Amino acid sequence: MNEQQTMAMRETLTVQSRQVFPPDTNHHGTLFGGKLMAYIDETAAIAATKLARGPVVTASTDSVDFIKPIRVGDVVDIEAMVSWTGRSSMEIFIKITSEDLLTRTKSIAALSFLTFVALDENGKPTRIPAVIPETDEEKWLNETAIKRAEHRKVRKKESEDLARYFTKGK
Template identity: 45%
Template sequence: MSETKFARETANVMTELVLPNDTNTLGNLMGGRLMHWMDIAAAIAAMRLCNKPVVTASVDNVSFARPIKLGNILSIETKVTRSFNSSMEVYLKVSGEDLQEKTKYVSNEAYLTFVALNPDGKPTKVPEVIPETEEEKERYNGALRRRQLRLILGGKMKVDEAVELRALFIKD
């Protein structure tokens, strides 16, 4: 498939109000609930790229810089950073907003990988992503290294095959 799409065409913002059922005993948003929302928001970005059903293939490290409290507004911004054959890497930025305190803050960032499926449920080719802004270009350029690291950690690539990662540490 020679189709291409701009990264901006995949952008998605999901907003939720953190309610008592979403929180733990400390009044913080539960990590599992956040992961659920992150998966949905990122899947929408991936589906905007390929116009097909997608499945989650991997979730990179997710660290929480700041909790999102009961009554705060949660925003999840997503955008496809790069596509490969049938997979797509999606960047997520999770923010909280305390309306009473009039503050906004970043809670965490992450990358999720999705695979597009054909009607038979098999992986299928996805369009190429074209980055435009400097931030999009930086994420696009780093995506191959992140992909190689995921493949190594998942046992699907040998370390000596990871050309992009080798270039970071070894001068040929």
């Protein structure tokens, strides 16, 4: 049997920066949550593709926690990294930092976890390398991922049950 390939977590690190303009904001003058979620999904997909070196799809947005409003003029840095891998699925950790360029004030604005699945040429799940954590932060993310994965399984089952409930008799 072939030994599973590995990749350092840092090799999947992807960072994108965006500046917030008035059309990106809601009536409160803060970045639309949906706009930030699109940035998160895009950046996570790039990190996932760095690991899989092939097609990937978003399996779930596990969490997006908005911590601090992001205002017009702020620059948003979206950092994504594969934090854990299964056979074909992977958890992506995303840290969103906002910076007021005039005051140089930086703060964590949001944190997120997504799950992606790698696909083969036929659109079927395919095996991916395992990620290897090196820093203390990476080790913590990797070690705590099992608990998050268990929570995802429970939540997915609940969603499937809910979907069956809403499609009864249709």
